[in-house]
Amino acid sequence: MHANSLTLSQNPMHIFDQNYIQDPTQDSQCKTTPIQSQHNRIRLPSLFPLIARYRTPIAGLARRQASMARLSPPPGHVPISPAPHTEDTGGHPSAAKVRVPPDDLGHRSTLSETRGPPPLLFNAIIRGHSRFGSPHSVLQMFVQMLAIGLAPDHYTFPFVLKASADIPLFPLGQSIHSLCLILGFEGDRYVGSSLINMYVKCGDVGRARKVFDGMFLRDASCWNALIDGYMKTGDVRSAEEVFGTMRETERNVVSWTAMIAGYSQNGVADRALGLFDEFLMTVRSGCDGVRPNWMTVASVLPACAQAGALEQGRRIHRYATDMGLDRHVGVQIALVTMYAKCGSLRDAHSCFDRICIDDKDVVAWNAMITAYTSHGMGTEAVETFEDMIRSRVAPDAITFTSLLSGCSHGGLVDRGMKYFESMKANHNVEPRSEHYACVVDLMARAGRLDEALGIIERMDVEPGASVWGALLSACRTHRNLDIAEIAAKRLFMLEPENCGNYALLSNMYANVGRWEEAKRLRSLLKERGVKKSPGCSWIEINGKAHAFFCGKNDHPEMREIYMFLEDLPKRIRAAGYVPDISFVLHDVSEEEKECNLMTHSEKLAVAFGILRTRAGAVLRVTKNLRICGDCHMMIKFVSKVYEREIIVRDVNRFHCFKAGVCSCRDYW
C-alpha cells in the first residue's frame, strides 16, 4: 500500500467524504466488493482502491497542469498528445501524460509503457457496452481500464457516469466524480452535464446544482440536465426558474421537452399543455429550427391523459400526424394511453392496431392491457395478454400488475390466481408487493377475505401499503370489521398521512353504531394533522374544461346546479334511490349529511353536464380521487332517469353508467 495514495485532506479539490474511499489498508489489487443496489445484489470489483492509486502527487501535478492548460494554453504551446487540443474539447490533458503510480507488484504503468489496448480502444468498447450492454458491464470495463493503469479521458467519463447514474449508487457516482476532479475534467461540458445528470439520478439535486454552479462554460445540456433534476424531485418552481434564466436562443427542443414532461409528471397538466402551445408559437414566429419532435409530443400527451382532455388530445394527435411524428412508436403508445384515459377505448384500440408488429414491444402491449383494465374489461385484457404471449413478447412486472388488476375488476378470480402462479413459473417474473396487492384484491373483492389474509401471511416479500389497502377496502364492501381492524392497524403505521384509511375505518364503525370508536379515529386524524385532499371533478364541454370542487360554490352557474341537485333526489327516489349517508365523514344530523353529499364534486360536474348539453349526449367526467359510493349510486339512477351515458374516470378506473348500471358492476 502506498503511503501517499490517500492524501485526501491535502487535495484542495476534494469535496468528498473520506468514508467513501474504502479501507485504505486494503491492497490496491482488484478486489471484489459487494455493492447493494436497489433491486439486485451486484458485485463489482471495488473502484475505490483503484481510484486511490490516482490520488498521488504525480497525478495531482498532471491535474493542475491540465487545468492550467485548459484555462490558458501558453503561447506556442504544442500539445504532446496525439490529438491536438481543440476549441470544442477545451484542450484536455492527454491520457498518456497522466502517470499512474506503481501497483503492489511494482509495475509502473503509464500509457506509453503499458502494452495492451490504448484508451481509444477502451472507449470504443465502453461505448459499445453503454449502448448494448448493462451499466454493470460498462463499469466492469472501466475498472479493467483503471486496473491496467490507463487513465480515462473526457470521452470515457460520460459513459461511465451514465452507467453509475443508471445503477444509481451515490458513493459510486461520487468516487467517479472524484476521479474526474483528480484528472482535471471537471470543466468539460460533456463531463459536467453527465455529472449533473448522475447526481440527479442519485437523488441529490443539491450536488448537481453545485456542479452546475462551478462550471464556467455551460451549454444547453447542463441547463437541461438541471431542469430535469428539479422536475424529477417535484421542484417545479426551481425548474421554471432555471428555464426562465435561459436565454431564448439557448433553449433547444430538449429544454422545452424537459419542461413539458416535467409538468406532465408533476400533475400540472394545464401548464404542460400551455407550454406546448407556447412552444408552437415560438416555432411559428422564429426560424431557428427548434421545433417539437416525437419526444415532445410523447411528453405532452400524458398531460391530456391526466386531465381527461379528449379534445386537446385529438388536436395534438392531428398535429403529430401533420408533422409526420405519429409514425414513431413512442408517440403511438402515448396515443393509446391518452385515448384510453380520456375514455375513448375505440380510438385507443385503433392506435394500437396501427403500431407495426415489429414495434409492438412490451410497453405497447402493456399500454393496451392497461387500457382494457382501466375500463373494467377483464376478458379483453386477458385476451390481449394471450395475444402478446403468442407474438413472443416477454411480459414484465408491469404487464402482470395490469393483467391481475384486470382480472380482479372483471371478477375473473380463478383466472387471475392462475396467472399469478404462472408469473414466476412460466415467465420468470418475480412477484413483488404490488402483485400481491392485486391477488389480495382479487380474493378480497370476491368476498374471500380469509383467503386474502392467508395470502398476505404467506408472502415472501414485505407487504406494502397497497396490499393492506386492498384488503381494507374489500372489508368495507363485505362489511368485515374484524379483518378491517387488522388491515387498518398496519396501514396506520405504513402510511400515517393517508387520510383515506382513517375515514374508511371510521365509517365502518359508524355503520355498526360504534360511534365512540368512529369519533376517536376522526380525532386521531385531526391530531396527526392529516389533511383530506379536496375532491375535484371536471367535465369538458365544447373543448373547455369546467372544474368543480367539493363544497365550493364559485362556479358562475352554481345556483342553477344547486337547484337541479335539490330537485334530483325526488326524481330519482321514485326509481329506487336511497342516499347512503355512510359516505359522509362529518358528524352531523341526517338531513345535513344528505346535503353534504350533494356538494360532492362529481355530482356537481354531472349536474352541470346534464344542464349544459343536448339530450342524449355522452357526459365525460374526471375526478381526482376515487368516486364516492353515494355518488356512484346516484349517477346510476341519473343515467337511467335522464337516459344518458355518463362516463366517470376516477383515480383508479372508468365507470360507464348506462341505463342504471355501471360497467364496474359495483366493483369499485
Add this chain to the structure above:
DNA sequence: ATAGGGTTAG
C-alpha cells in the same frame, strides 16, 4: 460521444 419520452398499484 452529453441532456429529453411512452407502460403500473386499493
